[in-house]
Amino acid sequence: MTPNSAPSAPSRRSFLASTAVAAAAVAGGTPLLAACGGGQDGSKDGTTSGKDAQKILPAFVASSVVTPDLPSKNGSAAGFTRAIDLGALKTSVPKKLGAGSGLKIMSPFWGSPPAGDNAYYTAMNEAIGVKATWQNQDGNTYDEKLGAILASSDIPDVVVVPGWNLNGKIPSAINAKFADLGPYLSGDKVKDYPNLAAVPTDAWQRSIFGGRLRAIPMPASYVTNIAPFYRKDVFAKKGYTLPKSPDEFLAWAKEATDAKAKVWACDDLKWTAFNIYGVLNGSDKALWWDLRDGKLVNRIETDEYLEALEWTRKLYAAGVVHPDAKAVKGDASNRFTAGQSLVFNGDLSYWYGSTAEQRTQKTDFEMGAFDIFGPDGGDPTLWATQPAGIFTFVSKTASARQIKDFLALADFCAAPYGTKEYMLTVYGVEGTDYTVKNGLPTKTTKGTNEVNGAYDYTGDPAAYLAHPDLPEIARLQVEWQQRMGAFTKKSSFYGLTITEPNRWTNLANDFEQLEDDIVRGRKKIADMQQAVADWKQKGGDDLRAWYKKLLDDNGSAAK
Amino acid sequence: MSHSTVPRSRAGARAGSRTPDGSPAEAGGGRRAATSTGRGTGKLPFRLRFRRDRALVLMTLPAVALLLVFVYVPVLGNVVAFQDYDPYLSDNGFVAMFESPWVGLENFQRVFADSAFWHAVQNTFVLFLLQLVLYFPVPVALALLINSVVRPRVRAVAQAVMYLPHFFSWVLVVTVFQQIFGGAGIIAQTLRRHGHQGIDLMTDPGIFKFLVTAEGVWKDAGWGIIVFLAALSSVSPDLYEAAAMDGAGRWRRMWHITLPALRPVIALLLVLRVGDALTVGFEQLLLQRDSVGPGASEVLDTYVWWNGIRNQDFGYAAAAGLVKGVVGLGLVLTANKVAHLMGEQGVYEK
Numbered sequence: 001m002t003p004n005s006a007p008s009a010p011s012r013r014s015f016l017a018s019t020a021v022a023a024a025a026v027a028g029g030t031p032l033l034a035a036c037g038g039g040q041d042g043s044k045d046g047t048t049s050g051k052d053a054q055k056i057l058p059a060f061v062a063s064s065v066v067t068p069d070l071p072s073k074n075g076s077a078a079g080f081t082r083a084i085d086l087g088a089l090k091t092s093v094p095k096k097l098g099a100g101s102g103l104k105i106m107s108p109f110w111g112s113p114p115a116g117d118n119a120y121y122t123a124m125n126e127a128i129g130v131k132a133t134w135q136n137q138d139g140n141t142y143d144e145k146l147g148a149i150l151a152s153s154d155i156p157d158v159v160v161v162p163g164w165n166l167n168g169k170i171p172s173a174i175n176a177k178f179a180d181l182g183p184y185l186s187g188d189k190v191k192d193y194p195n196l197a198a199v200p201t202d203a204w205q206r207s208i209f210g211g212r213l214r215a216i217p218m219p220a221s222y223v224t225n226i227a228p229f230y231r232k233d234v235f236a237k238k239g240y241t242l243p244k245s246p247d248e249f250l251a252w253a254k255e256a257t258d259a260k261a262k263v264w265a266c267d268d269l270k271w272t273a274f275n276i277y278g279v280l281n282g283s284d285k286a287l288w289w290d291l292r293d294g295k296l297v298n299r300i301e302t303d304e305y306l307e308a309l310e311w312t313r314k315l316y317a318a319g320v321v322h323p324d325a326k327a328v329k330g331d332a333s334n335r336f337t338a339g340q341s342l343v344f345n346g347d348l349s350y351w352y353g354s355t356a357e358q359r360t361q362k363t364d365f366e367m368g369a370f371d372i373f374g375p376d377g378g379d380p381t382l383w384a385t386q387p388a389g390i391f392t393f394v395s396k397t398a399s400a401r402q403i404k405d406f407l408a409l410a411d412f413c414a415a416p417y418g419t420k421e422y423m424l425t426v427y428g429v430e431g432t433d434y435t436v437k438n439g440l441p442t443k444t445t446k447g448t449n450e451v452n453g454a455y456d457y458t459g460d461p462a463a464y465l466a467h468p469d470l471p472e473i474a475r476l477q478v479e480w481q482q483r484m485g486a487f488t489k490k491s492s493f494y495g496l497t498i499t500e501p502n503r504w505t506n507l508a509n510d511f512e513q514l515e516d517d518i519v520r521g522r523k524k525i526a527d528m529q530q531a532v533a534d535w536k537q538k539g540g541d542d543l544r545a546w547y548k549k550l551l552d553d554n555g556s557a558a559k
Numbered sequence: 560m561s562h563s564t565v566p567r568s569r570a571g572a573r574a575g576s577r578t579p580d581g582s583p584a585e586a587g588g589g590r591r592a593a594t595s596t597g598r599g600t601g602k603l604p605f606r607l608r609f610r611r612d613r614a615l616v617l618m619t620l621p622a623v624a625l626l627l628v629f630v631y632v633p634v635l636g637n638v639v640a641f642q643d644y645d646p647y648l649s650d651n652g653f654v655a656m657f658e659s660p661w662v663g664l665e666n667f668q669r670v671f672a673d674s675a676f677w678h679a680v681q682n683t684f685v686l687f688l689l690q691l692v693l694y695f696p697v698p699v700a701l702a703l704l705i706n707s708v709v710r711p712r713v714r715a716v717a718q719a720v721m722y723l724p725h726f727f728s729w730v731l732v733v734t735v736f737q738q739i740f741g742g743a744g745i746i747a748q749t750l751r752r753h754g755h756q757g758i759d760l761m762t763d764p765g766i767f768k769f770l771v772t773a774e775g776v777w778k779d780a781g782w783g784i785i786v787f788l789a790a791l792s793s794v795s796p797d798l799y800e801a802a803a804m805d806g807a808g809r810w811r812r813m814w815h816i817t818l819p820a821l822r823p824v825i826a827l828l829l830v831l832r833v834g835d836a837l838t839v840g841f842e843q844l845l846l847q848r849d850s851v852g853p854g855a856s857e858v859l860d861t862y863v864w865w866n867g868i869r870n871q872d873f874g875y876a877a878a879a880g881l882v883k884g885v886v887g888l889g890l891v892l893t894a895n896k897v898a899h900l901m902g903e904q905g906v907y908e909k
Contacts, residue, residue: 151646323742506871
């Protein structure tokens with residue numbers, strides 16, 4: 001991973017997974033309305049909000065260590081555009097909190113994990129006062145390992161679980177296997193860990209699993225993390241203007257595609273199509289639902305969903321999508337940087353990742369993200385993602401000392417930009433993992449290999465974006481989020497973590513596959529309508545009633 | 560012509576040293592008895608046979624232990640097919656088997672009622688038949704070809720080239736095919752440069768099963784010739800010389816000497832292949848699932864994986880896997896019976 005992009009989600013994360021997770025940030029806890037509901041002892045499914053949640057949520061104490069240059073607005077991340085003054089680093093963890101416990105940590109990892117005894121891990125352990133040993137697992141197939149690990153009797157002390165892996169029986173496994181952190185964090189107790197106390201309440205609310213505060217959240221911006229990127233340099237050279245509607249896009253794409261020269265207008269744009277057509281957010285099952293005219297509607301039942309698929313299908317049918325995207329092979333961002341596709345969509349973090357990578361190769365490469373337009377070319381309707389998307393749990397077999405030491409680790413990792421703790425977490429050891437050139441920290445080869453994302457999820461501050469080497473990119477990212485944030489609405493179950501009853505958790509598993517079949521022309525829209533009818537009959541309507549009751553009992557967090 | 564009339568001296572020497580039906584007391588005969596559950600020797604008391612073969616029995620122990628631990632013990636896990644199995648009910652998945660509720664045949668009913676399951680069965684059988692017709696004969700043909708090459712260096716190079724793809728992972732094989740036959744691959748781009756339409760063989764569900772078979776042939780056909788080459792090397796050169804003396808041409812010698820020599824091996828491999836009919840490739844198909852969709856690529860193994868590992872519907876997946884196992888057993892018994900009827904030994908004798 002590239003410097004500074006660390007807390008903003010892995011840039012190399014594959015988008016195979018059912019979705020998207022958010023890249024960054026959010027400020028301020030939206031007060032959660034509503035009365036009590038699920039979450040009492042013994043109830044495994046449902047959710048917890050309102051008064052019940054208030055009892056267990058940690059207090060919020062804003063961090064005043066560093067002020068961002070671009071404060072959060074419309075749900076965006078905060079932006080830091082100035083370089084860190086390395087001579088005047090602040091301290092956010094004045095004394096070592098760890099008592100030296102051993103912690104086995106299992107975490108998803110994108111790339112090749114470093115050897116376990118490297119300088120960076122050793123320095124982190126030393127600074128925090130723990131003996132952490134890492135089990136870095138391939139992030140792309142993490143869900144397959146997770147299910148088996150949780151079923152074994154040998155669960156690591158600390159387990160990171162991305163929100164997009166919360167499928168099947170995993171949520172019920174989480175409630176059964178992981179410790180309640182409430183006794184250590186609820187209310188004022190969190191003040192022992194000042195950096196964790198500065199984590200927004202929204203994000204903590206998402207950490208309530210089965211009525212207990214079980215996780216350290218990775219806070220994220222609720223603005224969609226899927227940005228449509230375009231080759232700014234190629235657009236300028238060819239004199240293209242940015243399309244402003246789906247029809248204009250299709251027309252431009254046909255013009256820009258030159259298969260003979262190995263150039264296609266775009267990669268797979270299904271996710272952007274969902275955003276253009278205002279389809280309810282797909283990143284978390286609870287977000288699939290929204291209350292419309294007194295009735296809960298699921299994203300798969302909406303006209304917008306079919307329209308988005310139809311538009312994407314047209315792109316494929318017109319031959320403007322790169323063939324490798326049709327075959328779901330290779331890496332979309334590589335095709336983009338190689339000039340084989342001119343538009344692709346991906347996590348907002350690619351903006352920095354790809355630009356930084358290309359800068360080192362001294363190419364003319366320049367990329368931008370265009371603003372998402374509506375179906376008729378006007379303003380879009382976007383739906384919020386969850387304000388925390390990756391969670392870190394502690395096994396319920398861990399001792400109290402281990403839990404406290406883990407919290408020390410999380411507190412350390414949650415240190416804000418501009419602190420000593422941040423520098424160590426994100427850049428590693430000075431002189432070994434990074435050197436300072438022109439006042440900017442630059443990772444060495446060793447640093448690039450070692451400081452590669454292991455500590456990205458085990459504790460994070462409120463979402464922020466900071467790229468001191470490319471400050472302009474951080475500004476553009478935050479501004480894009482703020483513009484898109486202005487069009488973003490929150491659906492009925494925004495902000496809540498909901499455990500569905502086991503019998504329905506697999507009900508909608510095949511829809512993503514069907515979407516991909518339809519856009520590639522292997523299935524018809526009518527097949528989707530049939531699948532939706534089957535879904536209703538097999539339990540979709542029962543699930544609707546279940547969610548409706550949850551809404552009636554708990555109220556909505558959003559709107 | 561002159562090449563093939565005089566079989567290679569090395570192979571001939573090896574073949575000549577064999578004692579086709581040596582006495583059981585000799586070491587060579589002992590080996591033979593063990594491999595063919597020997598005629599006549601079955602009448603000896605077990606104790607005697609054990610004492611005679613104890614070294615061999617000892618040598619099989621590690622393999623037997625592996626089989627026990629990784630094949631037979633896990634078979635017990637199939638009980639979850641009759642349960643609404645939830646591995647998270649207890650502190651470990653094994654104990655959870657005792658705590659999960661029994662549901663009788665409900666999982667099987669669901670499996671049989673699922674059209675996706677039958678679709679997977681259909682894909683599996685079509686792919687099996689295609690592989691049987693298009694893939695199975697290739698190693699035999701290659702072995703005959705290699706066997707007719709006399710110059711050792713050419714032969715070694717040819718063999719190495721044929722073996723090599725076996726050592727590539729499926730990820731690599733699929734990538735290589737994508738780079739050549741994909742929509743932006745070498746062939747498509749070359750066609751486009753010359754003013755033709757590009758082709759994309761990787762995303763066409765209609766030809767997917769042929770594509771999978773082609774990948775299989777490229778990867779493993781060369782490796783498959785080893786067994787046949789071994790069988791060919793045991794053919795006595797005298798037979799070829801005698802046939803040549805009697806005026807048999809190249810084709811007649813192949814038909815009357817070479818192929819009959821290969822027949823038991825072919826029959827054995829065929830029976831094994833039929834028993835494995837429901838296993839037509841897992842990783843290879845999973846890797847290309849997204850390229851053509853599950854409609855063309857879902858086979859029983861990927862179906863079980865999807866439901867068991869991805870959806871964590873373990874009881875259901877175990878039921879589907881059990882059905883596969885039972886059908887596979889039926890197939891191998893049938894194929895063996897057919898082999899017996901044809902006078903071949905098959906996998907085992909009665």
